[in-house]
Structure formats: C-alpha cells, structure tokens
Amino acid sequence: MxxxxxxxxxxxxxxxxxxxxxxxxxxxxxQPGMMQRMWLPFAAFCLASSATYVFNDLVDAGSDRLHPVKRGRPVASGDISLPAASLFALLLAAVGIGCGLMAQGDFWRYLVAYFVINVCYSLRLKALPIVDIFCIASGFVLRLQAGGAASGVMVSEWLFLSVFLLSLFLSTGKRLCEKGGLGDSAGEHRKSLESYPPGFLDLAMAMTGAAVLVTYTMYALSRHALIYTVPLCTFGLLRYTMRVKRGGGGDPTDALLKDLPLFVTGGLWAVLVALAIYR
Structure with a gap:
C-alpha cells in the first residue's frame, strides 16, 4: 500500500x-455552495495529475534507476511492477476524467488538455529545450483556467499573466537546480539540460522573475487593497532564487513545504489577501 x-x-x-x-x-x-462546487474538480485534478506522474515514472523507469534521487521511486526501484503501475495509471486517469466530466462548465476541457500535454511531455516534449519549461508552466495555467471554469469566475488578464510568468519562473528554477545538481551528467538524466548553454537558465529566471513582479503589481493595483501584498511577492521571488542558487532544490512544492521562510511568506500572503477581500 x-x-x-x-x-x-x-x-x-x-x-x-x-x-x-x-x-x-x-x-x-x-458564496453559498461554492466550496462544495469546487471539491469535485479538485479531486479530478488530483487523480489526473497522479495518473500523469505514474505514466512519467513508467516512461522514465530505465533512466530513473541511474538517477541519484529518482532511483528510489516505486517503479524504478522495483517495488511496483510495470504492469501493476500501468493498470494503476489507467484507473486514476479514468476516474479523474470521469469526475471532470461531472463538474460544471468547461472544466473538463482544461482537465483533458492538461492530461494530453503531460502525456506528450513524458513521451517527447521534455527532451526539447524551452518547450519542456513551457509544458511544466502550462500545468499551473490550466489549473487556473480550470478553476475559473468550474467556479464560474472569469480570470482577469493580469492574473493570467502573473500565473503564467510565475510558472515559467518556477519551471526555469527547477531546471537550473537540476542542471547544477547533476553537473556533467545532467544530459544523461534529462536530454534538454545539455541543450541549455551556460548562463541561459540564470538569465531566463531573472527575466521571468522581473516580469512576474511587474504583472503582479499591475494586478494588485487593479484590486487596490492587494497592493500591500507586493512586498511579500518580492520577498518570495528573491527567496526562491536564493534557494535555487544555493542548490536547495527547485521543485515548487518541495520549496514551499520545506523552506520555512517561503512557507511563512505564502501563509502571510493568503492571510493578507483574505483580510483585504473578505473583511
């Protein structure tokens, strides 16, 4: 189990x-019934995303066995056989997409798009430089758009741009950390890493980070009361950048859960936004 x-x-x-x-x-x-309305889409995305993770593990089982960290994953280590993992992935995908079809609005379209892009990413796109970063970033953007479709709330232009650029920033940081951690063998574990010239990922991360700050500031100005969250956004961007450059790991989820300053920053941001909008 x-x-x-x-x-x-x-x-x-x-x-x-x-x-x-x-x-x-x-x-x-x-609003009455909003939270109840959102739990089914949330469950659908959880199941569908896990299905794509399992599929990726199946495709990468051979290379993962040679990776210093990934070799401990269940499929790569042999704890779960390839046929069992394949059946598990199909079950997760079927139930996840089934839940998505029962959600309101056009939610299912974004869920299917997420699933298709991630399958293509695992099969081929992750080997293409820049394209691999955009594929990772698309997951965050599709979640945002899916949430808007499920809740019946239109996503503003500035919010879309902020999330899109933040996703590129985080994805670039993840690749930069991988390239630095794996050193000369980076291309053996992830083909796209050998195609990034020295300094490119650093420059891309700086560029997208600056763009995030601009677009989020414009979004905050459009909402007036949110302007006081901009300093937190700035701190978070700088803290994540420092974490990546120190080799602390670029995975966004791990960074948020394992880096106390980032975790506190995220919590404070949510509290300030809630106070500004709901008080």
Missing amino acids: IPYLRLLRTHQWLKNLMLFFPAFLSGAIM
Whole structure:
C-alpha cells in the first residue's frame, strides 16, 4: 500500500489549490455552495495529475534507476511492477476524467488538455529545450483556467499573466537546480539540460522573475487593497532564487513545504489577501 501512496505523489496535490484561486481572489469563495462546487474538480485534478506522474515514472523507469534521487521511486526501484503501475495509471486517469466530466462548465476541457500535454511531455516534449519549461508552466495555467471554469469566475488578464510568468519562473528554477545538481551528467538524466548553454537558465529566471513582479503589481493595483501584498511577492521571488542558487532544490512544492521562510511568506500572503477581500 505504501509504495502506491508514494506513486501518487500526494504532496504534489498542493499545486491543485490553484483551482481555488479565481473564486478566492474574486471574493466569491464564501458564496453559498461554492466550496462544495469546487471539491469535485479538485479531486479530478488530483487523480489526473497522479495518473500523469505514474505514466512519467513508467516512461522514465530505465533512466530513473541511474538517477541519484529518482532511483528510489516505486517503479524504478522495483517495488511496483510495470504492469501493476500501468493498470494503476489507467484507473486514476479514468476516474479523474470521469469526475471532470461531472463538474460544471468547461472544466473538463482544461482537465483533458492538461492530461494530453503531460502525456506528450513524458513521451517527447521534455527532451526539447524551452518547450519542456513551457509544458511544466502550462500545468499551473490550466489549473487556473480550470478553476475559473468550474467556479464560474472569469480570470482577469493580469492574473493570467502573473500565473503564467510565475510558472515559467518556477519551471526555469527547477531546471537550473537540476542542471547544477547533476553537473556533467545532467544530459544523461534529462536530454534538454545539455541543450541549455551556460548562463541561459540564470538569465531566463531573472527575466521571468522581473516580469512576474511587474504583472503582479499591475494586478494588485487593479484590486487596490492587494497592493500591500507586493512586498511579500518580492520577498518570495528573491527567496526562491536564493534557494535555487544555493542548490536547495527547485521543485515548487518541495520549496514551499520545506523552506520555512517561503512557507511563512505564502501563509502571510493568503492571510493578507483574505483580510483585504473578505473583511
């Protein structure tokens, strides 16, 4: 049972909280029935995302066995056989998409798009430089749009741009940390890493981080009371950058859960937003 729970990567479900952002930031999350309306889409994304993680583990089983960290994953280590993992992935995908079809609005379209992009990413796109970063970033954007569709809340242009650029920033940081941690063998574990010239990922991370700060500031100005969250956004961007450059790990979920200053910053941001919108 424990290997299957590890296969799900339940800690990555934290990303699916993005589904609640449109309703939360619009002030609609407290409307009668809104939370009940959002739990089914949340469950659907959790199951579908876990299905893509299992599929990725199946595709990468051979290379993962040579990776210093990933070799401990259930499929790579042999704790779960390839046929059992394949059946598990199909079951997760079927139930997840089934739940998505029962959700309101066009939610299911974004869920299917997320699933298709991630399958293509595992099969081929992750080997293409820049394209691999955009594929990772698309997951956050599709969650945001899916949350808007499920809640019936329109996602503003500035919020869309902020999430899109933040996703690119985090994805670039993840690749930069991988490239630095694996050193000369980076290309053997992830083909796209050998295609990034020296300094490119650093520059891309600085560029997208600056763009995030601009777009989020514009979003905060459009909402007036949220302007006081901009300093927290700035601190969070700088803290994540320092973590990556120190080799502390670039995975966004791990960074939030394991880095206390980032965790506190995220909590304070949520509290300030809630006070500004709902008080």
